[in-house]
Amino acid sequence: MTATRPSTRSDVDRPARPSPLRRLLPGAPATTGPRGSTLLRHLAGAVLAGALVVLLTNQLPPYQNLQVARVCAFLCVTAGYTVLVGLNGQLSLGHGALMATGAYTVALVQRGFDERGVQGRWILPLSLLAAVAATALAGLVIGLAAARLRGPYLAGVTLAVATLVPAVSTIFTGVFNGEQGLRFPAETPPAFLGAYFQPERWLAWIALLAALLTVLLLANLVRSRFGRSLRAVRDDEVAARLAGIHVARTQVLAFVVSAGCAGLGGGVYAVLTATVAPGKFPLELSLFLLMAIVIGGLGSLTGAVWGAVLLVALQDLPSLLTETFSLSGGLAQRLEGNLALAVFGLILIVVMLAAPGGLHGAVRTVAARLRARRRAPEH
DSSP states (O other), X not given: OXXXXXXXXXXXXXXXOOOHHHHHSOOOOOOOSOHHHHHHHHHHHHHHHHHHHHHHHHHSOHHHHHHHHHHHHHHHHHHHHHIIIIITOOOOSOHHHHHHHHHHHHHHHHHHHHHTTOOOTTHHXXXXXXXXXXXXXXXHHHHHHHTTOOHHHHHHHHHHHHHHHHHHXXXXXXXXXXXXOEEOOOOOOOGGGOTTOOHXXXXXXXXXXXXXHHHHHHXXXXXXXXXXXXXXXXXXXXXXXXTTOOHHHHHHHHHHHHHHHHHHHHHHHHHHHTXXXXXXXXXXXXXXXXHHHHHHHXXXXXXXXXXXXXXXXXXXXXXXXXXXXXXXXXXXXXXXXXXXXXXHHHHHHHHHHHOTTHHHHHHHHHHHHHHHHHHGGGO
């Protein structure tokens, strides 16, 4: 008979080790001043960032302006996605399908007005609002199911959504035009900007406005009572429920907010090319989005910016290599589908080993060390 070792006081008092996902996430934001000052600070930051990007687009050629527009479109998605995964702890693999939902909504609305001969500058914001509403409704349906599921079961359901939406677009060819997709009138600059105003710059401004609105609203949401509820549910559902937080409702609302952002990003992405097709939203896109927010810094809106930049940069990597090294057509075609995913996976491994907090966490660590080194001689 062996005696059981009694638990010591140090074992009892030792805090539970956080889960691997929790170690990737940042803590709660530091308490700041009054709520009004937070809103004004975020608004001032958005205006400053918008002015800098507008000045940048005035100096860039058309293709680089289109890349800026794509970064802004993806930022709408990654910002909402990091709120869902990073702040609320719900894993989704279907955000590529939500982007497709927003893009097809914009195409259907704009084609409907065009076929009836209706024109006007209000059609673009109306179609984008319709995209947000449609994807938010889809997010509500998915969120109601997600509130009953956890971990791999939730990932499985959202993965099914990611494969279902492209399949629907090819089944109902009368509505979605199958693999050929839908084309709709391209967005042109207003007349008061002049006859020679660069169309790509105008598209970059549209995407920039959508991204700034998304980040501004989410930044204030993160600092609000609802943001604290999101983090409380993520950290401990039982404790959150005992504190009076409706866990299921909070999780559903998180999905609705994140889906609306994905719909806006998908709609803007469609406006950039004036066409929508199932091939633009494959299953790999959902994996790219997840890896982007993890590499950028899970749970941080600044990390979402890093992730959006990486998404555009790595998708252009195969064409850049083909042009630089004059690769053969067969090799270039194979790289087109696999190189970005392989490089993304390699970067993910390296970043997780070197900086579990992502690129945003690494930058903050380096900045803190530089500040500490600068203060050291004073003592």
